[in-house]
Amino acid sequence: MWGAPMNSADLRAFAEGRTLDALRGEANALCESVWGKRVFVRGLIEFSNHCARNCLYCGIRGANTRVSRYRLSSDEIVEIVREGFRLGIRTFVLQGGEDPFLSVLDHCRTVERIKDATEGTAAITLSLGIRSRSEYAALKAAGADRYLLRFETSDETLHTRLRDGVPFAARRRALDDLKELDYEVGSGFMTGLPGETEETFYENVRLCKTLELDMVGIGPFIPHPDTPLWSDAPPSLERTLRAVALVRLLLPMANMPATTAAGSIDPLGREKMLLSGANVLMPNLSPSEAKRHYLLYPGKVCLDEDGSSCLKCLRARVLRLGKELVFDRGDSRSAALRHVG
Numbered sequence: 001m002w003g004a005p006m007n008s009a010d011l012r013a014f015a016e017g018r019t020l021d022a023l024r025g026e027a028n029a030l031c032e033s034v035w036g037k038r039v040f041v042r043g044l045i046e047f048s049n050h051c052a053r054n055c056l057y058c059g060i061r062g063a064n065t066r067v068s069r070y071r072l073s074s075d076e077i078v079e080i081v082r083e084g085f086r087l088g089i090r091t092f093v094l095q096g097g098e099d100p101f102l103s104v105l106d107h108c109r110t111v112e113r114i115k116d117a118t119e120g121t122a123a124i125t126l127s128l129g130i131r132s133r134s135e136y137a138a139l140k141a142a143g144a145d146r147y148l149l150r151f152e153t154s155d156e157t158l159h160t161r162l163r164d165g166v167p168f169a170a171r172r173r174a175l176d177d178l179k180e181l182d183y184e185v186g187s188g189f190m191t192g193l194p195g196e197t198e199e200t201f202y203e204n205v206r207l208c209k210t211l212e213l214d215m216v217g218i219g220p221f222i223p224h225p226d227t228p229l230w231s232d233a234p235p236s237l238e239r240t241l242r243a244v245a246l247v248r249l250l251l252p253m254a255n256m257p258a259t260t261a262a263g264s265i266d267p268l269g270r271e272k273m274l275l276s277g278a279n280v281l282m283p284n285l286s287p288s289e290a291k292r293h294y295l296l297y298p299g300k301v302c303l304d305e306d307g308s309s310c311l312k313c314l315r316a317r318v319l320r321l322g323k324e325l326v327f328d329r330g331d332s333r334s335a336a337l338r339h340v341g
């Protein structure tokens, strides 16, 4: 659809010339023309809720003294992977706070152990925040395949404020390093952050295209009561759906999750995302106790389900949409094309 590079004013004019339903319909059709009716599974493991950072929006920010902190051991993580692998899962996502207790060598060791436990067949995605280029290189050499690092907002001033002093340039540098190191790179943003203007919203969408992302995670900002951004303003799923649909139209080959945050503000939030261009679901494989303490925002869903019942529930939800849950690694097509090119 977009032959020429598009600025955010053009993008806005395009979006405002269509109803949300029309945009979602176009995005879903494009998604199915590339990915079929397949919805790819990624097993999420929230390995630690310790964090040295203080992002203003996040429930596990270091300054929140009400959080009961935990850290899964490497043995526990590998055991969760073994169980997920037995259930058929072939991609595992390790996500956590920027935990100062865990060195890059600890992470490398866990990545190597996961590769061994899955006979090298599973893809490993890391989401460990901003690290140095040499640390990203070490993690890649250990076997990591993909990395998720949302830019959160393209507004540089807002970014620095909301991330408690971390400049946008640091995030941008990290994303460039990851791409140069040949990771499949994922990024994305929250919709409805306090201070987001219409211009920022469309710039956020456009930045996903500029970065030519392999994976794009978009979710609503949900205020947490123990953070400086607490407010009782209800988050808007429509805004998230609009963003997902537009990004899908710009990046047909990207993998895009129907995020848990969307499911947490609307019981059918993930289904609505899957009909707006998303093609990935991420069942949470963390132990219940860990899930309960990894509260980025209130109202998180599926706290009591184990991996197997979570998959059963997701399969039924996907079937109701006329789609099919699949367990392949679901490698990025844009990354594959880079290698061919």
Ligand code: SAM
Pocket: 057, 058, 059, 095, 096, 097, 098, 127, 128, 129, 130, 148, 149, 150, 152, 189, 190, 219, 220, 221, 222, 223, 224, 261, 296, 297
């Ligand atoms: N620490 C790593 C980082 O910041 O990239 C990875 C974990 S972080 C908790 C994962 C994502 O959670 C962030 O990228 C952010 O978009 C999302 N998140 C944090 N607080 C949130 C909130 N209040 N509402 C919705 N999403 C939130």
Ligand code: SF4
Pocket: 051, 052, 053, 054, 055, 058, 059, 060, 061, 062, 096, 097, 098, 129
């Ligand atoms: Fe830490 Fe990530 Fe939360 Fe920021 S968003 S406080 S880096 S866990």
